[in-house]
Amino acid sequence: MTVTKVEVCLTHQTTTHDIEKERKFSKNAEPKSTDLSSQVASLARKLDQSQPVKNILSGLILLENLGIHFVLKAFFVDMAWTPKLGSTVTVSSLMRTFLLDKSHKALLHTLLIGVEEFGVLKFNNHSAETLSWTVTRLPPPSSNIQKTIKLIQTQLLAFPECSTEAEFLNYTGSNLYSVLRGEVSGLEILFPPESSPHYKFGANNLYTNSMLMEHSKTIYIIEGILQTLRAVDPSQEIVKILEIGAGTGGTTVPLLSAISADPALSSRFEIHYNFSDISNFFVTKAKARLETLFPKVHFQYSILDIEVPQPIVAGTGFDIIVAADVFHATQYMDDTLRHTRALVKPGGILILGEIFKSSLFLELSFGMTEGWWRYGDDFRQMDGPLLSEAGWDGVLRKFGFGHVFTVGHGNYGVVFAKGV
Numbered sequence: 001m002t003v004t005k006v007e008v009c010l011t012h013q014t015t016t017h018d019i020e021k022e023r024k025f026s027k028n029a030e031p032k033s034t035d036l037s038s039q040v041a042s043l044a045r046k047l048d049q050s051q052p053v054k055n056i057l058s059g060l061i062l063l064e065n066l067g068i069h070f071v072l073k074a075f076f077v078d079m080a081w082t083p084k085l086g087s088t089v090t091v092s093s094l095m096r097t098f099l100l101d102k103s104h105k106a107l108l109h110t111l112l113i114g115v116e117e118f119g120v121l122k123f124n125n126h127s128a129e130t131l132s133w134t135v136t137r138l139p140p141p142s143s144n145i146q147k148t149i150k151l152i153q154t155q156l157l158a159f160p161e162c163s164t165e166a167e168f169l170n171y172t173g174s175n176l177y178s179v180l181r182g183e184v185s186g187l188e189i190l191f192p193p194e195s196s197p198h199y200k201f202g203a204n205n206l207y208t209n210s211m212l213m214e215h216s217k218t219i220y221i222i223e224g225i226l227q228t229l230r231a232v233d234p235s236q237e238i239v240k241i242l243e244i245g246a247g248t249g250g251t252t253v254p255l256l257s258a259i260s261a262d263p264a265l266s267s268r269f270e271i272h273y274n275f276s277d278i279s280n281f282f283v284t285k286a287k288a289r290l291e292t293l294f295p296k297v298h299f300q301y302s303i304l305d306i307e308v309p310q311p312i313v314a315g316t317g318f319d320i321i322v323a324a325d326v327f328h329a330t331q332y333m334d335d336t337l338r339h340t341r342a343l344v345k346p347g348g349i350l351i352l353g354e355i356f357k358s359s360l361f362l363e364l365s366f367g368m369t370e371g372w373w374r375y376g377d378d379f380r381q382m383d384g385p386l387l388s389e390a391g392w393d394g395v396l397r398k399f400g401f402g403h404v405f406t407v408g409h410g411n412y413g414v415v416f417a418k419g420v
């Protein structure tokens with residue numbers, strides 16, 4: 001993995017400039033080549049002006065500010081690091097001095113960039129073999145760090161649209177030091193068992209209750225699918241949809257609810273929905289639930305690892321493929337997209353829920369797991385597994401897709417592409 005300086009979205013005060021910058025993202029969603037893009041972009045423009053989206057974007061800025069203060073707390077309060085002005089720090093020196101777990105090397109690197117952005121460290125020569133920083137300002141006293149955390153937590157209460165994210169970050173961020181020390185794994189923090197009192201702060205709650213995900217991802221996936229179904233040739237009797245990495249059904253259920261709620265669509269053709277995941281656990285759990293919820297849908301269930309070639313003849317595949325928060329987690333994007341292309345029929349639509357830029361919110365949660373850092377290709381942005389909007393456009397075109405466009409808010413969004 002290349003480790004050089006990367007731009008990290010750290011904002012220490014909420015400014016109108018920052019909010020405008022975030023909003024610009026969905027304004028870029030101008031119609032390009034297909035009707036689908038103009039229909040989805042029109043929804044994006046409408047949502048852009050909505051109060052929930054405006055509040056979510058403001059809340060996200062506060063979350064980043066909270067994130068950096070959790071990093072400062074882990075380093076300068078919990079770890080009791082008292083840096084001397086002018087001294088040099090590297091990831092290895094930190095790990096050695098404070099007995100941190102070696103598996104968190106990449107995470108520590110991004111956290112140091114966060115401290116650099118905060119103004120405590122200055123990055124030294126990019127070309128040096130070992131990347132290092134110089135301490136150029138003393139960190140705030142520990143009592144101030146703690147007070148600021150409390151203050152931001154209070155400020156966040158004014159943005160109930162981000163309450164799920166705030167609870168999640170409060171929980172993961174306060175465990176950062178224990179994770180860095182290797183006392184507990186990131187996975188244990190993210191996925192507490194259902195019996196644990198922490199269950200309600202974990203990732204499952206985020207997947208189910210996040211308004212941010214709903215407003216920047218699910219809503220667009222639904223709109224994209226409804227519009228695609230409306231455009232299906234009236235002579236077509238069956239529409240085949242494949243969901244990859246469907247997991248707990250966080251996207252499946254709202255998606256099928258929206259299709260079922262549109263009688264014009266559900267009576268026009270049969271929906272054949274292939275619910276797939278790499279994990280047998282999710283697939284088995286979904287079987288019991290989905291058929292009761294959606295009796296008219298024809299379900300198939302597959303254990304599908306999209307990184308492995310799929311036994312299907314190209315050209316006979318699915319009309320629509322959906323994957324929400326899955327593809328960036330795969331190791332080699334070229335394999336993932338090659339296999340996906342073989343599954344979608346020419347002219348079929350691929351819809352990906354994705355995040356286009358990393359943030360402390362993500363690094364202090366998913367970044368605490370080894371899976372976040374396991375990517376092995378060169379398509380990602382520096383220091384993380386995510387692809388920018390331009391990155392998705394490039395890589396999708398390279399692997400047999402066209403008509404690529406993205407919509408979303410605050411770095412969270414959806415990529416649409418057509419099998420060509």
Ligand SMILES: C[S@@+](CC[C@H](N)C(=O)[O-])C[C@H]1O[C@@H](n2cnc3c(N)ncnc32)[C@H](O)[C@@H]1O
Binds near residue numbers: 250251306330
């Ligand atoms: C973040 S969850 C998203 C779940 C679901 N798409 C949603 O929107 O709620 C990612 C899912 O991708 C699955 N997954 C991870 N790697 C995969 C792979 N190589 N192929 C297929 N699914 C995968 C995981 O098991 C998990 O269920």
